[in-house]
Amino acid sequence: MKIGIGSDHAGYELKEYIKDYLKEEGIEYVDYGTNTIDSVDYPDYAKKVAEAVATKEIEKAIVICGTGIGISIACNKVKGIRCALCSDTYSARMSMEHNNANILALGGRVIGRDLAMEIVSVWLKSKFQGGKHERRINKISDIEG
Numbered sequence: 558m559k560i561g562i563g564s565d566h567a568g569y570e571l572k573e574y575i576k577d578y579l580k581e582e583g584i585e586y587v588d589y590g591t592n593t594i595d596s597v598d599y600p601d602y603a604k605k606v607a608e609a610v611a612t613k614e615i616e617k618a619i620v621i622c623g624t625g626i627g628i629s630i631a632c633n634k635v636k637g638i639r640c641a642l643c644s645d646t647y648s649a650r651m652s653m654e655h656n657n658a659n660i661l662a663l664g665g666r667v668i669g670r671d672l673a674m675e676i677v678s679v680w681l682k683s684k685f686q687g688g689k690h691e692r693r694i695n696k697i698s699d700i701e702g
Contacts, residue, residue, distance in 0.1 A: 561606045
């Protein structure tokens with residue numbers, strides 16, 4: 558599995574921490590930036606990551622901004638993206654099992670590192686259940702046009 562990771566300045570430190578976890582787990586990743594704590598605009602990084610997922614350059618991704626709200630909204634503007642903002646492990650699992658989320662959004666100023674790592678771990682290990690959920694995902698795609 559090859560995943561992408563991206564953040565703005567508010568998510569930079571958590572992004573770097575998650576990258577260490579991915580390395581330890583042997584998960585290949587592509588870092589789409591930012592690479593400093595200098596102020597940047599989260600839509601720029603959301604677009605890079607979401608387009609990489611949409612074009613299947615990468616399978617899925619993790620994005621981080623201060624709250625996770627802005628970057629998740631921006632990601633969801635790209636056709637084919639189902640970005641889920643999660644701040645607990647149950648939502649992370651359900652976002653994959655029921656919604657087949659292809660991007661996980663986190664709030665770097667909202668959740669601590671340990672919880673973030675639990676969320677990432679659960680999300681990466683969860684599998685889409687298909688069935689009735691597939692029908693619902695298809696209806697979401699129909700909305701996109």
